[in-house]
């Protein structure tokens with residue numbers, strides 16, 4: 353596969369949704385391999401304990417280190433099925449063989465904020481591993497240990513508080529996997545979309561031309577493709593200025609026409 357993704361969680365069924373729709377098809381087509389691992393499979397006490405109280409006191413519980421190290425070692429050892437599943441282990445594609453470490457993404461409120469640039473960077477990698485924490489998070493020594501075996505990326509999906517890393521991992525996996533060539537049906541639809549070139553997308557319409565007395569903008573029915581492109585660009589600029597002026601400030605290649613649209 354072009355990319356293999358492993359996810360470790362105490363709620364593996366949370367990730368079942370990824371098997372559906374786009375990602376499911378890419379997996380069926382062998383473009384993507386997705387393996388979800390239950391952290392509790394790497395505990396051996398009667399209660400499959402994954403957490404304990406924090407040293408130094410404080411509220412909540414901390415995820416124990418050992419189960420995480422065992423789960424991640426299983427994945428490093430090829431336990432993700434990516435290598436086992438390959439028809440012919442073609443030389444050089446296996447991360448370990450070529451020395452490039454797999455990428456370990458650790459969702460965390462204290463991580464770097466995920467965005468489309470990061471999604472594009474991750475889409476070019478061979479092996480992504482997502483460590484979904486719960487409780488107050490994971491014993492720091494796991495992160496320190498993992499740094500020796502993975503390229504480590506603590507990542508946040510935004511400035512709001514979640515209860516764990518599963519939803520964040522699904523967000524990142526969806527944003528990344530749709531950028532893998534062939535995974536999303538129509539590659540053209542990846543070009544003029546929000547955040548692709550720093551502007552929000554233009555308003556879209558489909559039949560009927562008149563819906564409950566509301567018309568489609570005349571220009572879109574004109575067949576004048578240059579005028580339509582200009583109209584769409586103007587709507588993108590207007591919308592971005594209105595909703596996300598912060599994005600506009602980052603743009604430095606606005607044309608004369610662009611500036612006119614923003615007047």
Ligand SMILES: N#Cc1c(-c2ccc3ccn(Cc4ccncc4)c3c2)n[nH]c1N
Nearest residue numbers: 459460485486508509510514515516517520
């Ligand atoms: N990505 C991401 C996130 C998370 C997140 C991610 C992993 C974990 C594991 C445990 N928790 C709960 C918790 C722990 C400490 N402080 C607050 C909440 C998580 C939250 N919250 N908000 C985001 N944007």
